[in-house]
Amino acid sequence: MDKGVLLGVNSDNFTEKTVADCTESDILATDVFNSNGYKLLCANTVITDYIKTHLGLNHIRTIPVYKTINSVTENSRFHGDIKKYYGDTVNSVKKIVTNLSAGHNLNYDAIVNLTDSVLKIGDIRHCAYIVKYINQIKSADQYTYTHSINVAFYAMLMAKWMGLREKEISLAVQSGLLHDLGKIKIPSSILKKKGPLTTEEYEVIKTHPMHSYKLLLDNADIDMAIKEAVLLHHERFDGLGYPLGTTSISFLACIIAIADVYDAMTSDRVYKKGVTPFKVFEYFQREGAGRFDWHLLNVFISHMSALLVGAFVKLTSGDTAKIVCILPDDPLTPILYLNSQFVKLPATYNSGKNKLDIECVLCK
Numbered sequence: 001m002d003k004g005v006l007l008g009v010n011s012d013n014f015t016e017k018t019v020a021d022c023t024e025s026d027i028l029a030t031d032v033f034n035s036n037g038y039k040l041l042c043a044n045t046v047i048t049d050y051i052k053t054h055l056g057l058n059h060i061r062t063i064p065v066y067k068t069i070n071s072v073t074e075n076s077r078f079h080g081d082i083k084k085y086y087g088d089t090v091n092s093v094k095k096i097v098t099n100l101s102a103g104h105n106l107n108y109d110a111i112v113n114l115t116d117s118v119l120k121i122g123d124i125r126h127c128a129y130i131v132k133y134i135n136q137i138k139s140a141d142q143y144t145y146t147h148s149i150n151v152a153f154y155a156m157l158m159a160k161w162m163g164l165r166e167k168e169i170s171l172a173v174q175s176g177l178l179h180d181l182g183k184i185k186i187p188s189s190i191l192k193k194k195g196p197l198t199t200e201e202y203e204v205i206k207t208h209p210m211h212s213y214k215l216l217l218d219n220a221d222i223d224m225a226i227k228e229a230v231l232l233h234h235e236r237f238d239g240l241g242y243p244l245g246t247t248s249i250s251f252l253a254c255i256i257a258i259a260d261v262y263d264a265m266t267s268d269r270v271y272k273k274g275v276t277p278f279k280v281f282e283y284f285q286r287e288g289a290g291r292f293d294w295h296l297l298n299v300f301i302s303h304m305s306a307l308l309v310g311a312f313v314k315l316t317s318g319d320t321a322k323i324v325c326i327l328p329d330d331p332l333t334p335i336l337y338l339n340s341q342f343v344k345l346p347a348t349y350n351s352g353k354n355k356l357d358i359e360c361v362l363c364k
């Protein structure tokens, strides 16, 4: 079997397993191709019964999967721990922001501790669960704090998927944690406004990356690559980003840009409901080519969609269905198990009266 591209995968972390013996706690460690070189599945896909059949039809008997925590009890205990760690990290961000708003200096040790926590909860074997968990907790009033953690988490995943080294993964996490710090300089009447912003208000919002940069600039502990990433995370390759309108964007800033947009669009805000991940993938495919790093975007869409396999979703009809497969060349059309049938659902249709659509991803 062709092992495919090893994106950020250390061979110590995975084991070859017979497809028949796989369960839904198994996550594919590499891309899988058929004998003609056609990519059948993307790395990080959660193995469902549907996928086992799909692999069998393509005469694939064994696959590389991440070494997992074996027992269901251990798995659920770990999921409980993750919820606690996530809650703790959100509280830590809250403390950092509160101290900074009160005029104290940025506590870099707290940022280092937070980075360690994100790296700890971000063990690749649990990402499928965390991605679903983050998708479910969309608390608008906690957005300021959860957003930093979520962006740090997604940035970490992207850095791993790109095969970056430990030091660079840590820089990606820290950039995610710090990217929006400058928002403490924006009046909350603008930040939390429920209606549309005026042109003048939007101009004020657009100053926040520069505020973030200035807050970090004099801190010698913070790597220059992080300072650049926070300054450039709203810049775009068509030159229509802000605050500089530059097309010279660092790789770290490109990672944060994608993580930031994904979390902002999927989260509930005081003025709007969050959309499903599939709507964001569709937006990225439609608008992303000239704006974001295209290669990075493709890596993000294929790996993030693969992690959603196995998730339960609520449909606009009120039914609950399970995503049993997402094919690498068709991330916007997941295959669902609904009412004892397999349904290929265009997940990004506008939900008209008779059109079925995914309303939200559930965390079960």
Ligand SMILES: [Fe+2]
Residues within 6 Å of the ligand: 179, 180, 208, 209, 233, 234, 260
């Ligand atoms: Fe931002």
